[in-house]
Amino acid sequence: MKPNILVIAGHDPSGGAGIHADIEAIQALGGFASTLITGLTVQNSQNVRGFRLTDIGLLQQQADALLDDMDYQAIKIGMTGSVAIIDFIVCLLKRLPGVPVILDPVLAAEAGGSLAQESLAEAMLEKLAPLCDVMTPNLPEAQALSGQTSVTDCG
Structure with a gap:
C-alpha cells in the first residue's frame, strides 16, 4: 500500500514548485x-506577480472531507500565505496526532516575489514550527x- 501524504501548499501554475x-x-x-491548496499564484518561471489565498471556510470543508475518508502517514506543508491559514493548519494538525509533519516555510518564490503577508515568519515560528518534525x-x-x-527580502 502506498503511503498517503497530505500536502498543504499553494499552486504554482508554471509547475516548478508548490x-x-x-x-x-x-x-x-x-x-x-x-492536497489542500492554500492559494493560487500568478507566476511564471521568472517571477511571482501576485497570489490569492483560499478562503478558510473552503479549506476547512476540504480538510473535513479528506479526513473523513483517508488516513495519513505524513503531512507536508508549503506556502501558507497568512496567519489565518497558519491558525487553520495548527488546528488541523491537532486532529492528526502522531503523524510526522514536514514544513517548508515558503515565504517567497525562488524566482522572486513575496508569497506571504506581514507577520507570517513570526506566526510560523511561534505557532506552526513547534508542531513540525522537520523544517x-x-x-x-x-x-x-x-x-x-525581512520576508520581502526573501527569494
Whole structure:
C-alpha cells in the first residue's frame, strides 16, 4: 500500500514548485498525495506577480472531507500565505496526532516575489514550527525566520 501524504501548499501554475512539484516528488517516491491548496499564484518561471489565498471556510470543508475518508502517514506543508491559514493548519494538525509533519516555510518564490503577508515568519515560528518534525527552509527563509532579514527580502 502506498503511503498517503497530505500536502498543504499553494499552486504554482508554471509547475516548478508548490502543490504540482510536491505531487510529482511524492509519486516518484511511491506515495499518494492528497492536497489542500492554500492559494493560487500568478507566476511564471521568472517571477511571482501576485497570489490569492483560499478562503478558510473552503479549506476547512476540504480538510473535513479528506479526513473523513483517508488516513495519513505524513503531512507536508508549503506556502501558507497568512496567519489565518497558519491558525487553520495548527488546528488541523491537532486532529492528526502522531503523524510526522514536514514544513517548508515558503515565504517567497525562488524566482522572486513575496508569497506571504506581514507577520507570517513570526506566526510560523511561534505557532506552526513547534508542531513540525522537520523544517526545510532555504537560506533566505532561514534568515527571515531568524530575524536576520525581512520576508520581502526573501527569494
